[in-house]
Amino acid sequence: MNTSLILLFLILVSIHFSTYAQRDFLAASCTPEELDDMLVMNQKWVEYPDYSNREAWDTLLGSHKLSLIENGQVYLDYEWQVVKATDYLDYSRTGNRQTMQDPYFDNQDAISALILAELAEGKGRFLDQIIDGVFMNCEMTSWVLSAHFKISAKEVKNHFPDINENLIGLYSSQTGAMLSWAYYFFKNEFDKVNPLISERIQFEVKKRILEPYMNMNYWWTALPPYTKNKPKVNNWNPWCNANVLQCFMLMENDKEKLAEAVYRSMQSVDMFINEDKDGACDEGPGYWGVASGKMYDYLSLLEKLTAGEISIFDKPEIKAMAEYVYRANVGKGWVVNFSDASAKAKGNPYFIYAFGKAVASQDMMHFAAYLKEENPETTIAYKRDIDRALRNATISEALESTTPVFKVPEYSWYPKTEYCFMSNKEGLFVAAKGGYNQENHNHNDVGSFIFYVNATPIFIDTGVGPYTAKTFGPDRYTIWTMQSNYHNVPVINGVAQSPGAIFKATNTRFYKTKKIFSTDISKAYSENAAVKSWVRSYQLNKNGLLIKDKFSLSEILEKNQINFMTWGEVDVKTLGKIKVKANGAYAELVYDKKQFTPTLELIELREEKLTNVWGNKVYRISLTANSLQKEGAYTFQIKKIK
Template sequence: MNISLILLFLIFFSIHYSTSAQRDFLAASCIQEELREMLVMDQKWVNYPDYSNREAWNNLLGNHKVSLIEKGEEYLDYKWQVVRATDYLDYSRTGNRNTMQDPYFDNQDALSALLLAELAEGKGRFLDQIIDGVFVSCEMTSWVLSAHFKISAKKIKNHFPDVNENLIGLYSSQTGAMLSWAYYFLNKEFDKVNPLIAERIQFEVKKRILEPYMNMNYWWTALPPYAKNKPKVNNWNPWCNANVLQCFMLMENDKEKLAEAVYRSMQSVDMFINEDKDGACDEGPGYWGVAAGKMFDYLDLLEKLTSGKVSIFDKPEIKAMAEYVYRANIGNGWVVNFADASAKSSGNPYFIYAFGKAVTSQDMMNFAAYLKEENPETTVAYKRDIDRTLRNATISKELEHTEPVFKVPSFSWYPKTEYCFMSNPQGLFVAAKGGYNLENHNHNDVGSFMFYVNATPIFIDTGVGSYTAKTFGPDRYSLWTMQSNYHNVPLINGVAQSPGAKFKATNSSFNKNKKTFTTDISKAYPEQAGVKSWTRSYQLKKDGLSIKEKFSLTKTIEPNQLNFMTWGEVNLGKPGEILVTARNEIVKLLYDENQFEATTEPIALTEKKLSKVWGNTIYRLTLKAKSMDMVGKYEFVILKV
């Protein structure tokens, strides 16, 4: 083979490899010119009734009509709030996000409820309040949260809105989408009061969403110039893109402009899908609804806009992302909560059913029916999300006629994210992870685990408290909830894990026949830990969990210690045996009394976000090695009593 042919082969191989690695499902489905011809124009894609068609609304909403109206009635006398300048400034001054967010979210909750109530009733009773809510929103300098001004390209010293800069963030795009739906459904009713109302919505959505999306680059789009630096794509991408797409679909009727905007969004959402490794949501199930879930919103809208011509719901990668929500569910509302997600997450059954139906996952649809049966008061209403609420209503009857079934899968293995979930018929469940310490919403927790008995948490991941400036700033890892010392991992030579992409697990593997997950966590620790290798192995057995540690150190400085975070009360009992009691479940932790000394300490939970999940106190159980060995093995056994 001559050199020219070799070069040609290498070029072909590199192109093929790059294409397959990047997926690009959406952009590869058509070019922009083809997309333009697929578009369903002038909002004819909308499959919800016109405002005036009362019979159709009654059929659509069914028995949900009353609850939507009742919720709207709660806001008939609502006093619209002004978000003051000092509310924004408080984030820079104290790190408190809620000072600005609370009045803003209260207003948006009110507007959403009033709009849905008016669509349900159709008598104009809520119209004046809706107009006031629209006006208050339009009068705001910015729809961006004070905590989110960091998305600006400018060097903003304090988190304050700039009238000359229209940024697009999570909630600014959400407000734009809600106002766009208000315009679509009620513009004729607004005109009866004053034509300037509808005109103002058009003006503000165009200025704040449509124009900046096409004329600015945001980090979350992951498009050039950010794409050159291979940005880390997270849930901002589908969340913002889904909202922005609604704005364009509802407000832009120029075919060329719409095609350009939609294709740009397709290229952007491809970056989120490309980032996905194996379907797992590393931000946790609590974020799934605004990560993979927002991707579903986007793909569903795109499918409608193109009459099904652009649809990728048949891709197994999309189905894997969808099914994570039930695979990470343990039962009784408990979920696998690595990273910032809460250990409690209910999930909206209507939304989960709709996503499951789109990817033809019967397991998801049955799981959704199970959630509805567990929480029969759950409504179709999705806070501040008109599109989700109305789509939920369209599948409500189907959900009601679906058999409620939820059985925890015997295992779920995500080889790239390095998440491993295992369960058995005896009611035991373990989740363990490898990963690295720069995942989305990361905690330093490489090698950590959680253990449940009959859907009752025993050994836990605490989660995170209320978000402040410190949560996402340079002092993030000064928070105890982020540190490895407060996760179920070792303290090696007196040294904890470090944050950063290079601090990671290696050689992670899962044996489904032996129900064993193994990972080397040595590289999650900095050099001063002096650790050459530290292999941690979890094996789920019929009566309990076996945890084995095999290590090799380059030096000994301090005795190693193994930390276990527990929800239940700890009884040290006799040496070599520790009882942990949570609710009505009891487990026994067995260890070598010749190797370790056991101590325990209560940890008071002063953060409401944590205490509402765990109560006022959790415990940290510590097993401290009695000798300092360069090479060694530890073994712990957790038995159900």
């Protein structure tokens, strides 16, 4: 074999093993038979004290004991709410999810707080209310949200609970996990009252979670038969699997059955990890805690159940997924919020510290301490998540002794997701994206950007309002916040971007030495736009951001329009310069006054989800080209004003 053939062979082998090394981390770590020998049975993996060990609980909870008790006391006289039939029906009738979700979540918040309070105090004061909460949940026909029921084969919307069908969704699995923890900690106390209480929990968790997980195929598992159609795996996968795993670990003591369920879950979570491209969470930092964060929950539980035999926290891919949460953080509570995520996200410092410790990320641990310093009122309690709350307690002292540091990385580049974040010492930060228009929680925003001055957004991604039936239905892109018209991208020949996987960026590049991000966004528009190429580039320099658009059209239909979303105080009076002041930060958008005519559109906000971030209004600045051109170039500068 000659030298060139040997080299080619080595390259192919390298590619093969590199690809293989990034897939099926969990299932490849052991056989089902080997897993059977690894399992720590009969809940001996639980690292928390028995309910009766008061001294150990006092030590574990420390200064958090009082706040947990106080949180629980709020619910001592709580009236458990009935989720009515018409509450479910309202989703089909009006698209309103909250009618059903509000009483359901209020109940789950109550039982979660009561469980933690009783564990903290240990005097039995909260047990009757916990029993009532358990009974209330067990009496429900379904734990699934109205919005999460399937649509039947007849295309009739079936958002009503069916007693013959036990679906596993985000919150049904979470309720199962919460009741499983109640069973584990309080079984002896329940039995003193009436053994039927514990028996009922066992019956319901088995019927609603354990049996259907093994006997039904759900799209979110991404297991056969869904693998044939290669489903799009999203945060449902780790979220549901982490909850289901808790149910099995706490309620199933048949070793053979437990091993079979755990291995199935390992194969399923592998699908989520395999789907991840480069660590970026395309659902945004606000979803990170229930995407990559739920993957951490799952992996942490699996590590305990196997006495550390199965642990993949040393994989660089897992570390990249973990560190996204701080790399997408700008400071002062602001985050990069492409897709449905909010522009503000506090993040839970205890949870972030724990994940950071697991993947040996000093940056994450110091960032967690920074978040704790920024929000000292943050407690270990985690709504409707007993496992996270108790795990938070185990790392509380370590977090408190960690030096708070948050240094924005100079750049973060995700070449497959096509996210690029750049910052400089002058307090400027830009996030830009390529991607495609069928990402998880997608907005039509290929080529868009967000620009920050001193950790304050100036040119923004508005985010999304409250979820309704329309949000995840065929009318999603009739919602203005989803449309490219209301993102920082052009309207080409009078045409906005289209939804769908084929509408995407091409030739996306990042030149780190020059801090230039470049992408061709022409393929994000339909044929009606008659655009052959539209290369947009962002270059971050010392004093601002340089934006260039170089385009070529096959025909001229309408004048191009370049949009910029912003908030605060906007002044468009001076031609060629637009001044923006937001939360004490100042910037100036400079454009060629001979090329463009500016207009300013005020958009009033009414949804609380948006007003909590931006106040009661945002603005769209539209720069409409004064001339029609088949080919040309536009240049814009955004300057920081001291």
